[in-house]
Amino acid sequence: MKINIITLGCSKNTVDSEQLAGRLVAAGHTVHFDRTRNDCDTVVVNTCGFIGDAKEESIGAILQQVQVKTRGRKARRLIVCGCLVERYRAELQAEMPEVDAWYGVHEWEKIAEDIGTVGTIDTIGTTEGRPLSTPSHYAYLKIAEGCNRSCSYCAIPLIRGAHHSRPIDELVAEARSLVQGGVKELIVISQDTTYYGLDLYHRRALGELLERLATESGAIWIRLHYTYPASFPDDAIDAIARHPNICNYIDIPLQHINTRLLHSMQRGIDREGTLRLLERFRAKLPDAAIRTTLIVGYPGESEADFEELKSFVAEARFDRMGCFAYSPEEGTPAEALGDPVPDEEKQRRVSELMAVQEQVSLEKNQARVGRTYRCIIDRCEGDYLVGRTEYDSPEVDDEVLINTDSIGTIGPIGPGDFVDVRITQALENDLIGTLATRQ
Numbered sequence: 001m002k003i004n005i006i007t008l009g010c011s012k013n014t015v016d017s018e019q020l021a022g023r024l025v026a027a028g029h030t031v032h033f034d035r036t037r038n039d040c041d042t043v044v045v046n047t048c049g050f051i052g053d054a055k056e057e058s059i060g061a062i063l064q065q066v067q068v069k070t071r072g073r074k075a076r077r078l079i080v081c082g083c084l085v086e087r088y089r090a091e092l093q094a095e096m097p098e099v100d101a102w103y104g105v106h107e108w109e110k111i112a113e114d115i116g117t118v119g120t121i122d123t124i125g126t127t128e129g130r131p132l133s134t135p136s137h138y139a140y141l142k143i144a145e146g147c148n149r150s151c152s153y154c155a156i157p158l159i160r161g162a163h164h165s166r167p168i169d170e171l172v173a174e175a176r177s178l179v180q181g182g183v184k185e186l187i188v189i190s191q192d193t194t195y196y197g198l199d200l201y202h203r204r205a206l207g208e209l210l211e212r213l214a215t216e217s218g219a220i221w222i223r224l225h226y227t228y229p230a231s232f233p234d235d236a237i238d239a240i241a242r243h244p245n246i247c248n249y250i251d252i253p254l255q256h257i258n259t260r261l262l263h264s265m266q267r268g269i270d271r272e273g274t275l276r277l278l279e280r281f282r283a284k285l286p287d288a289a290i291r292t293t294l295i296v297g298y299p300g301e302s303e304a305d306f307e308e309l310k311s312f313v314a315e316a317r318f319d320r321m322g323c324f325a326y327s328p329e330e331g332t333p334a335e336a337l338g339d340p341v342p343d344e345e346k347q348r349r350v351s352e353l354m355a356v357q358e359q360v361s362l363e364k365n366q367a368r369v370g371r372t373y374r375c376i377i378d379r380c381e382g383d384y385l386v387g388r389t390e391y392d393s394p395e396v397d398d399e400v401l402i403n404t405d406s407i408g409t410i411g412p413i414g415p416g417d418f419v420d421v422r423i424t425q426a427l428e429n430d431l432i433g434t435l436a437t438r439q
Helices: 011-026 052-070 083-095 108-115 156-160 168-180 206-216 234-242 259-265 271-284 303-316 333-337 343-366
Strands: 002-007 030-032 042-047 077-082 101-103 138-142 185-189 221-224 246-251 289-296 320-325 372-381 384-388 399-403 418-426 430-438
Touching: 002 011, 011 030, 011 042, 011 108, 011 138, 011 185, 042 052, 042 083, 042 108, 052 077, 052 083, 077 083, 077 108, 083 101, 083 156, 101 108, 138 168, 168 185, 168 206, 185 206, 206 221, 206 234, 206 246, 234 246, 234 271, 259 271, 259 333, 289 303, 289 343, 303 343, 320 343, 343 418, 372 399, 384 418, 399 418
Parallel strands: 002 030, 002 042, 042 077, 077 101, 138 185, 185 221, 221 246, 246 289, 289 320, 399 430
Antiparallel strands: 372 384, 372 418, 384 399, 418 430
16 A cells, blocks of 8 residues: 655654554555655554644644545545544544544554554664655664653653663664664654663663764764753763764753742752753863753743743853743643743743844854854755754754855765855854865
């Protein structure tokens, strides 16, 4: 059969979809990852249920596929799975009877059996076993499942369950296989990468994992995502500093800076601890880009608390930052606090905070004009090659636009190639440059 998998939400969902695709391909099916496609026998929608906006997007995607099915298009079977189903299966089944089957986050084998497979693949890390939905030069390496944190606003532990680390040897083997299949950039992910190893080895083992990935995988770039500020392992910082193929990049959602709110959020760290951690990063990794995400409108956030957060963003000068408005989640500790901050006020705070960050981003980008950076090319778009520096992760961070007129006699360049780019112009969220050399 021809099967289309539509993935919503985070990169952890992306890996889940790719691993499901591997099982289906092994059984002889053809798998696509294309939201616009409507000529497949079966459509699988892998949903997100993290926050209100993500839920709405997932429901919209399901309804769109319901319309395609009921209009007599090609799809004969519609399957919905993932985080939203894990939380709201009964309600969804009642509201959308047109969907043929519903599966939660731990039922991938059942989905494969439902669609029709013969056996399962032996190694999910092989290129044959895990078709990539990303461009072929980068891939996500999911090192654990679930989360043991108790953040008051977060439903992920309710959805995904407890933290389970994958063995280091298994991860290194998968990474090596991905690289042998053409992947040049590995992006290390889980719900909380800094917790890695505590359940399996009774110690934090992220530093050891990064060390082995850097020396044994063959990856040109290794990037670290989804770290947690409390008890950040020093050896992970040391590994980033020691190995040139580990990107100078740390993704660390801080959520807030006010100590009272951080305690209410059950983050395990306060304002002073956060500031000390940022100092450690910048002392040991002075060239690193720090990306964070923040929450506004959390119950009890006063105008003074918000102003404290704005000042913090202006002073911390993050290289990259995202912000989202708080939405109450059923079953979480914060649900009992209600939702006292009006939606309009939340959106005002999001806009004001992002305006502060946009000015910081512009100033940081302007400081890069005249410098030359190594970039990986992601795609060609019109008259430009679109690439990224080591300080930028795909889809969420800045891009470097390179006018193809600057290529000259260097030769054809495409996705996955590394080039040196001299920056000539800075925008708030992008850089523009000319090609210096090809690597």
